[in-house]
Amino acid sequence: MKKTTQFLLVAVCIICSSALFAQSTITGTVRDVDLNSPLPGANVIEKGTTNGASTDFDGNFTLTTEASSGQIVISYVGYESITLSFDGSTNLGSIKLASDNSLDEIVIIGSGVIDLAEDRQTPIAVSTIKANQIQEKTGNSDLPEILKSTPSVQSIQGGGFGDGQLFLRGFDQVNTAFMLNGQPINSPEDGRMFWSNWSGVLDVAQAVQVQRGLGSSKLAISSVGGTVNIVTKTIDKREGGFLQQMVANDNYTKTTAAYSTGMLKGGWAFTALLGHWQGDGWKDHTDGQGQTYFLSIGYKPNDNNIFNLMITGAPQWHAADGFNSLETYLERGRRYNFAYTGVDSPNLLKGGFYPTGRNVYHKPVANLSWDLTINDHSSLSSVLYASAGRGAFASTRTGGTPRVPQYARGSNNNHNWYGLLSNYTNQLNENFSLNVGIDTRLYNGIHFRSVNEFLVGNSLGASSAYNGGSYEITKVFGGINPWNVFFNPNDDHRQRLHGSGNYDYEEDINYYGAFGQLEYANDNFSAFFQGSVSTQSHVRTEYAYAAAEGVSEESDKINNTGFNVKVGASYNFNENNIVFINAGHYSRQPFHSDLFVDDRSSNQLNPFVKGNQKITGFEAGYQFLGDQVSANLNLYHTTWNDKIDYSSRDTDNDNFDDLFTQTSPLKQVHMGVELEVFTRFMEGLDINGFISVGDWTYKGDITTLTRDDTGSIISQGDTSYIDGAKVGQAAQFTAGISADYEILPRFRVGANWNQYDNLYGAADFGSDEFENENNRGSIKLPSYDTVDAGVSYKWLLGKDDKNSLQFRVNINNLFDEVYIENSRDNIHVDSGDTAWKGVNVNNGVRFGYGRTWNVSMRYNF
Structure with a gap:
């Protein structure tokens, strides 16, 4: 025992x-x-x-x-x-x-030319919105709306479909670089962005990354405020797709279908997406409709080579929303938008209203990428791209007594754009990596005014020396159909509008650049140096105001050289604490629109433009990485010298006449601090927040020159005393909290609250307020806050739950906040003036959207 x-x-x-x-x-x-x-x-x-x-x-x-x-x-x-x-x-x-959506397990094509923050060891101030967030929260909004819950970002909805704007650290879209798979997509002429041309980009986006300030891009681009990288879907490893139906406020409906073959035998892969949307618009008489198409053809012949051809476009038309005085909105309601009635038109919008203006555009983009793995240490990534834009902003022109609509005048902005990006990467040794590359862009812009639709009669007289005096316009091209506009463009100068108030000209802008980056990294320390140099040429060709019949007038070629340099370093004290500092300087060439006194009617050079614009930026950051709490703290200081401000404003809402104001070089200084906090104290619950405090002001005074839309000088040599005035249009204080909770498996609820304060109106340099030495600066607009909420549920279906049916409901501006989004004027309140929340009612303003909603059902297979 x-x-x-x-x-x-x-x-x-x-x-x-x-x-x-x-x-x-x-x-x-x-x-x-x-x-x-x-x-x-x-x-x-x-x-x-x-x-x-x-x-x-x-x-x-x-x-x-x-x-x-x-x-x-x-x-x-x-x-x-x-x-x-x-x-x-x-x-x-x-x-x-991989993201849990229908087009997952994506291979990034052209990865060497897509400058994502994760590709570099030295940190930057960055926020990334991934595919599943885009899919759920976008709804029927423009891209800027999905970025509003990140620091120093303000989204302005703008009124009509696709008219949204984004401000980053106080800089507008002109001075924020937007990239599509590494391809610059800001207009080469003036840096502007039109989201109506990119209304389908979020349907095919794999991720959107906002790099505030200096960013990681190696290109010489207009990233004064920062860089927004849009990465689209390309090759899918697995077969699958989805069908989605969305409905929303104001009769909005959107249908989308996508399918991918996955990687087939022989190395081929195909992905396609088609979509259609239409709606009445939240503002009165801002109807619109459009399509989205996306095609990706991938080929992987072996492990060392991947090719991909992508073609995407978003043809659309939408009626525009004009600015009105605050007084008008208070009388007629914040949805008010002027439109004509009783117009005998084959293209009448429903309800018998004809808009004062309509945007019609189609801009397909194609790019061919090649990723070559040379060996274990080096690779070459190249993207050849092209786009051809055709379309116009058609505004209603009136005549007679009483004045009635006569025809829709199209301000056409066509272009042909080609480019090549190529980047060679070499991991030199365990610590050093090298990137070098080229950036080539060839751009031809074609601008003219035309008759897009006759509302009375079927002809219109015009006159110009180029056409031998008086001539008759009898044809319209494309009308309001973006497909017709693209395939039936007006290439006939004798069917374009010449004479007072019209224009017909072209420009050729050629850009050649080279860039490089050297980075050192070990376990605790990293440092980098980036540099780029570029040369840009401009030639302008005049038709409408040429002196002789049939003979165009070509400007002298203008050449400008620019460069940028960036340096930075970071140190990891341990796995939880990281600090970094970055600095950069840009010598940016003037935009084409800056170079001429009036680029719409004259080859005369602008005497205010003396050289490149100078931008200098500094930023520092601290990252805390904990088990339940993570935080990013960033400080920045940006100085922008020798800026030329070129602005236009409608002085007659019925007729869309314009005044054009140019300024002598001015200086802006933007500084601020940003804090992001991410928490997960319990399983399934994410609570995140941010706060950003900025101080954005003008330094020094400027001289202004104002012309009308015929090129005649209205005022010359006026001094605007803007020193110390606040930079307007974007809130200098923003804050937000978002929460997302998975209550039950695959059943989630979420909400986000955003606060905006220290928001100012546009600095109207030609106004009386700034032409007085005792100026009172920019007007301050009322602060406001909004709450958005959403609910989603995913129902698993099919064998092994590989298919699913996903439901989503979003409500934006849940409490129907009434707020002024921005002001184009700068009229202060004096004794006896009428004001609303401290704002003079004579200011031209836009109200933000009230409560909106969207409901979607998506079948993933």
């Missing part, structure tokens, strides 16, 4: 000892498959048990298990789960999760 007892004791000890020594430790890092960014708060569970762990804010996890072998399941909200095996203590390394 004693021996039996001893045997049992020994056996128990052996079993316990065996169990003790069988204990395993599994480690790894969970990352997003698309952007290679860490996924904090991902769940790591030992399969068949409740034993688990969560990743920290760097994506790292450590799981201790008493089993000598087995499997772990890694999951994250919005991503596909993955099951991995382990055998003893194991370091699983980098584990990639």
Whole structure:
């Protein structure tokens, strides 16, 4: 008996000892498959048990298990789960999760020319919106709306479909660089962005990344405020697709379908998307409709080469929303938008109203990319791209007594744009990496006014020396159909409007640049140097105001050289604390629109333009990466010298006559601090917040020159005393809190609150307020806040739950906040003036949207 007892004791000890020594430790890092960014708060569970762990804010996890072998399941909200095996203590390394939507497991094509923050060791101030967030929260909004819950960003909806604007650190879209798969898409003429031309980009976006300030882009681009990178879907590894139907306020409806073959035998892959939308618009008489198409053809002949051809476009038309005085909105309601009635037109909008203006445009974009892996240390990435834009802003012209609409005059902005980007990457050794590349852009802009639709009669007289005096216009081209406008453009100068108030000219802008980056990185320290140099040429060709019949007048070629340099460094005190500092200087060539006294009617050079604009930026940051809380703190200071301000404003809302104001070089200084906080204190609940405080002012005084739309001088040499005035149009204080909670499996609710303060009207340099040495600066607009909310549920279907039916409801401006979005005027309140919330009612303003909603159903297969 004693021996039996001893045997049992020994056996128990052996079993316990065996169990003790069988204990395993599994480690790894969970990352997003698309952007290679860490996924904090991902769940790591030992399969068949409740034993688990969560990743920290760097994506790292450590799981201790008493089993000598087995499997772990890694999951994250919005991503596909993955099951991995382990055998003893194991370091699983980098584990990639794909977004849980229909077009997942994406291969980024042209990755060498897409400057994402994750591709560089030295940090920057950045926020990334991923595909699942875009899919759920976009609804029927423009791209700027989805970025409004990031620091120092303000989205202005603008009134009509696609008329939204984005301000970044107080700089408008002209001075924020927008990139589509590494391709610059701001207008080469003046830097502007028109979201109506890109209304389908969020349907095909894999991610949108906002890089505030200096950013990581190596190109010589207009990134004074920052850079927005839009990365689209390309090659899908797996077969799948989706069907989606959305309905929203004001009779909005959108239908979208997409399908991908996945990677086929032979290395081919095909992805296609088609969509159609239409709606009445939140503002009165801002109807619109359009389509989205996207085609990706991928080919991977071997492991070293990947090719992809992408074609996308968003033909659309939409009626525009004009500015009105605050007094008018208070009398008629904030949805008020003037439109004509009783117009005998084959293209009448429903309800018998004809808009004062309508945007019609089609701008297909194609790019061919080639990613070449040369060896284990080096690669070459190239993208050849082209776009051809055709369309116009058609405004209603009146005549007679009483004045009635006569015809729709199209201000046409056509272009042919070609470019090549190529980047060579070499990991020189364990610590040093090198990037060098070229950036070539060839642009031809074609601008003229024409009759897009006759409302009375079927002809119109015009006159110009180029056409031998008086001539008759009898044809319209395209009308309001963007497909017709694209395939039936007006190439006949004798069917274009010449004479007073009209124009007909072209410009050729050719750009050649080279860039490079050298980065050093070890475990704790990283540093980089970036540089680029470019030359840009401009030639303007005049037709409408040429002196001789049939002979165009060509300007002298203007050549400008520009460059930028950036340096930065970071230090990791430990895995939780990182600090960085970056600095940069841009010598930016003037825009084409800056170079001429009036680029619409004259080859005369603008005497105010003396050279390049100078932008100098400094920024510093601190990152805290904890298990449940992560935070980013950024400080910035940007000085912009030798800026030429070129602005236009409608002085007659019925007739859309314009005044054009140019200024002598001015100076802006933008500085501020930004804080982002991300938390996950309990499973399934994310609470994030941000606050940004800016101080954006003009420095020094300027001289203004004002012309009308015929080129005649209205005023010359007036001094505007703007020193110390606040830069307007974007709130200098923004804050927000967002929460997202998975109440039940795949059933989620979320909301975000945004606050805007220290918002000022536009600095109207030609106004009386700024022509007096005792100027009172920019008017201050009332602060406001908005709340958005959403609910979603995903119902798993099919074998192994591979298919799903997803429902989403969004309500924006939940409490129907009434607020002024921006003001184009700067009229202060004097004694006896009527004001609303401290704003003179004579100011031309826009109100923000009231409560809006959208509901969508999406079948993923």
